[in-house]
Amino acid sequence: MEAEPRIGVYICHCGVNISATVDVEQVAEFAATLPGVVVARDYLYMCSDPGQVLIQQDIEEHGLNRVVVASCSPRMHEPTFRGAAEEVGLNPYLVEMANIREQCSWVHADREQATGKAKALVASVVAKASRLEALEPREVGVTPGALVIGGGVAGVFAALDVADAGFPVYVVEKSDRLGGRALDLNRTFPTLEPVAELLRPSIERVQEHPQVTVLLNSQVTGVEGYVGNFDVTVAVGGAGGESESRQLSVGSIVVATGYDVFDAHRKPELGYGQYPNVITSLEMERWLHEGDLTVDGRTPKRVAFIQCVGSRDVQVGHPYCSRVCCMYTAKQSRLVRELLPKAAVTVFYMDVRTFGKGAEEFYDDARAKGVLYRRGNVSEIVRQGDRVLLLGEDTLQGRPFEFEADLVVLAVGMECRSDVGEVSTLLKLPRSADGFFLELHPKLRPVDTAVDGVFLAGCCQGPKDIPDTIAQAKAAASSALIPLIRGTVPAESATAVVDADLCAGCGMCVEVCPYGAPALDAVWGVSRINDVLCKGCGTCAVTCSAKAIRLQHFTAQQILAQVDALLCV
């Protein structure tokens, strides 16, 4: 016989996030009156160290065998409180959370009603808690090896770190070369190193690394499985353009699919594609690389750079800053000054953003070398004989200008790749409003994704320069290595179990399960659920017409008790 429930209830203020709207003291007083509750407290931050110690002391002093924390979403801190309970010997599945922040204080304004709702939520969770059962934590083995999707700068550096740690890596690259778009660039900023030469040793090391398999002209076409054990299908390109399908098994995945360059044709008022004098910054990289800046055989006397083309512009659906254009424009304008010492070089800008090590100093240097910065972004470009005329306003002078130029460089920004949707569907990866892949938390989990075992590196997550890309690639590699090095990953304990006596063998559970966990026993004709594959989603349990499937931790009795408690308050 199970011991009588001895429940501790902890109401969190979350600073003022909860306490500003919910009368937390009143909720704690109410919780103390609920059946099975031995102790009920409120505290400023339950998730803080003293908050956790408070729970641990109560477990030991009061002999608690259930803990209810009323605070934020379990997505936020369930692992925290489960961990705290486990440290003092309480099974983590005997901890339950009531979400009185996202589902209450953040969405309600009326203090009295919000307090009432918080009480109801707490009562409901306490009712469930008294019926909780201990479950054993489980782990499953991991396939040693990683997949890196994309062979640009991010992919190359992520692959190297995983490989150097001693694990096999597959790099799947869509094009016929490694290095990505960075190889279209001439020199780096602010250090002015030739990009191709800078990256060549790393690219060669990837190609020659015994742990790395590079698949060029290839694309990932299918991803099955979960963290620790992904089954990946790749269409591997052959020499003649045909492709063959190849199966890979890996424990983790780094997505490094990169970006697209903004298409300047989408700003027709700037005349790109219409005038030979108007080029994009990427074309300028090639011109600088070749050292030829002539337009129709003429050496330009007046060169203009226009910033923010396709960035910070809601008209083209890109409200964000592309983060690299200010610096590459400073770099290009400075190099143009050096190549064409007689030419007037003017940069038209709305704000100059030169963050990063040595960046502001480089911008200072560009101006010192004679690059003129003029505030006011160009609105329109029209023809003026062999030249073009830039129409804009000098916003510091407060009057419109007409600026003649022989050569105009449009500082085009970055956008998410046109095939981002396909990759997103393949990996079930969410995207942010800007179209790029969404990291799990903007500050705390910058390379993680909503999919366990899948990590982000480089510009597929948002515009960034080469140093930031490499930093993120190394971070993603490090995260991807965690399951590989551990060799096991925690598996869900709250799985579904079949009562063979009730099962009619209809096979509905086999049909509905998204993870392929149930199968009909060949001998007995009843369902058996593979608890390694089961993710505890509960789809089979609600489908089973014989009520033969029971989802642990979300049993019918537990949920009905919750509903009853809600209705009684």
Add this chain to the structure above:
Amino acid sequence: MALKTEPLVEQLELLGCIQCGKCTGGCPVARKTTLNMRGLIYEMLVEPKFNEGKHPELWDCTCCFTCVERCPKDVRPAELIIGLRGELVEGGRLPETIGAALMGVFRQGNPTGMAREDRAAWVDGDRSGRLAVKAAQDGCDVLFYVGCSPAYDVRAQKVTRALARALQAAGVDFGTLGIDESCCGNEVRRMGEIGLFEMLVEENSELFRDVGASRMVTVSPHCFNTFKNEYGLDGIEVLHYTQLVADLIEQGRLKLSHKVEKTVTYHDPCFLGKQNHIFDEPREILKAIPGLKLVEMDRSRERSLCCEGGGGRMWAEGTNLEERLAFQRVQEAAETGAEVLAVACPFCLLTLEDAVKVQGLDEQLQVLDVMELVDLALDDGGEGE
């Protein structure tokens, strides 16, 4: 008199402005007068009060909406002009000619103040003898909304008749509201008379709904713009004639068989092009005319230069009479070597035709509406005018 800046800053979300200067930089009027959209917004943002009476250039804006098109933050600078004009109109501090135009709309349903009962007189000018225009009130597929200039202005009437003849030739079941039609209010709103505009919206919408047509077509891009974007005419598809006519040609319902051997350049009207992104249909029509050679000006489509006829400017001269954008525009047209400058807007027709005369280009450049060129190409066309 000075107004508190805060309400308009809030209403028009001016805090979104980053002072990039693209509005003033693209503004055709800013190059000839002291109008500075960015500067006005900045003043609204940093000053508690704004003395609108000290800004006579507020009446210079043509509401071409280049600033709105260029703004990277969706601030809609021209709406500030309309808002400030609203304050001026409210306080009775408006140019006399603007006041007269508004009074004309209020009394006679048109800004020239001509008699309401003469609104259908344009039909009488038809010399083909075949033009029959029925009353929309008797039921029709397409409601033909004529508009003020196309109904009253002798020059613009030719376009109206050309369109009517073409619709008839294509077998379109159309009707007009006759003398029951009133001003659309597009210019009224842009002159800042919001109360009168709202009244027109209410009355016109009721009239249109009573007719029950599922589609309506306008001669002027100005009427088209307000019906399409500001009226909220649910269930009625609003078309500019270039859309309808291009479609009739594509379907083979309108046959253009007479050669019109002319080199033509096309001027994109602001209210059709920049504001409603109808760039291709007028060109498709012109290309469908046999013998016609279409050449483009450097500034076309999104970069078309405003003729200075919008935003109430047909009834107000503005602060710089000498330099007219229309002068520059007809020179640009002449430089292409075109014999015809084609337009698709009655205001552009009038301002540019005037400019051609003033600039002494009448020997080499003729201003015609797209519809007049279509009329010349119709099997039985050209004879009417």
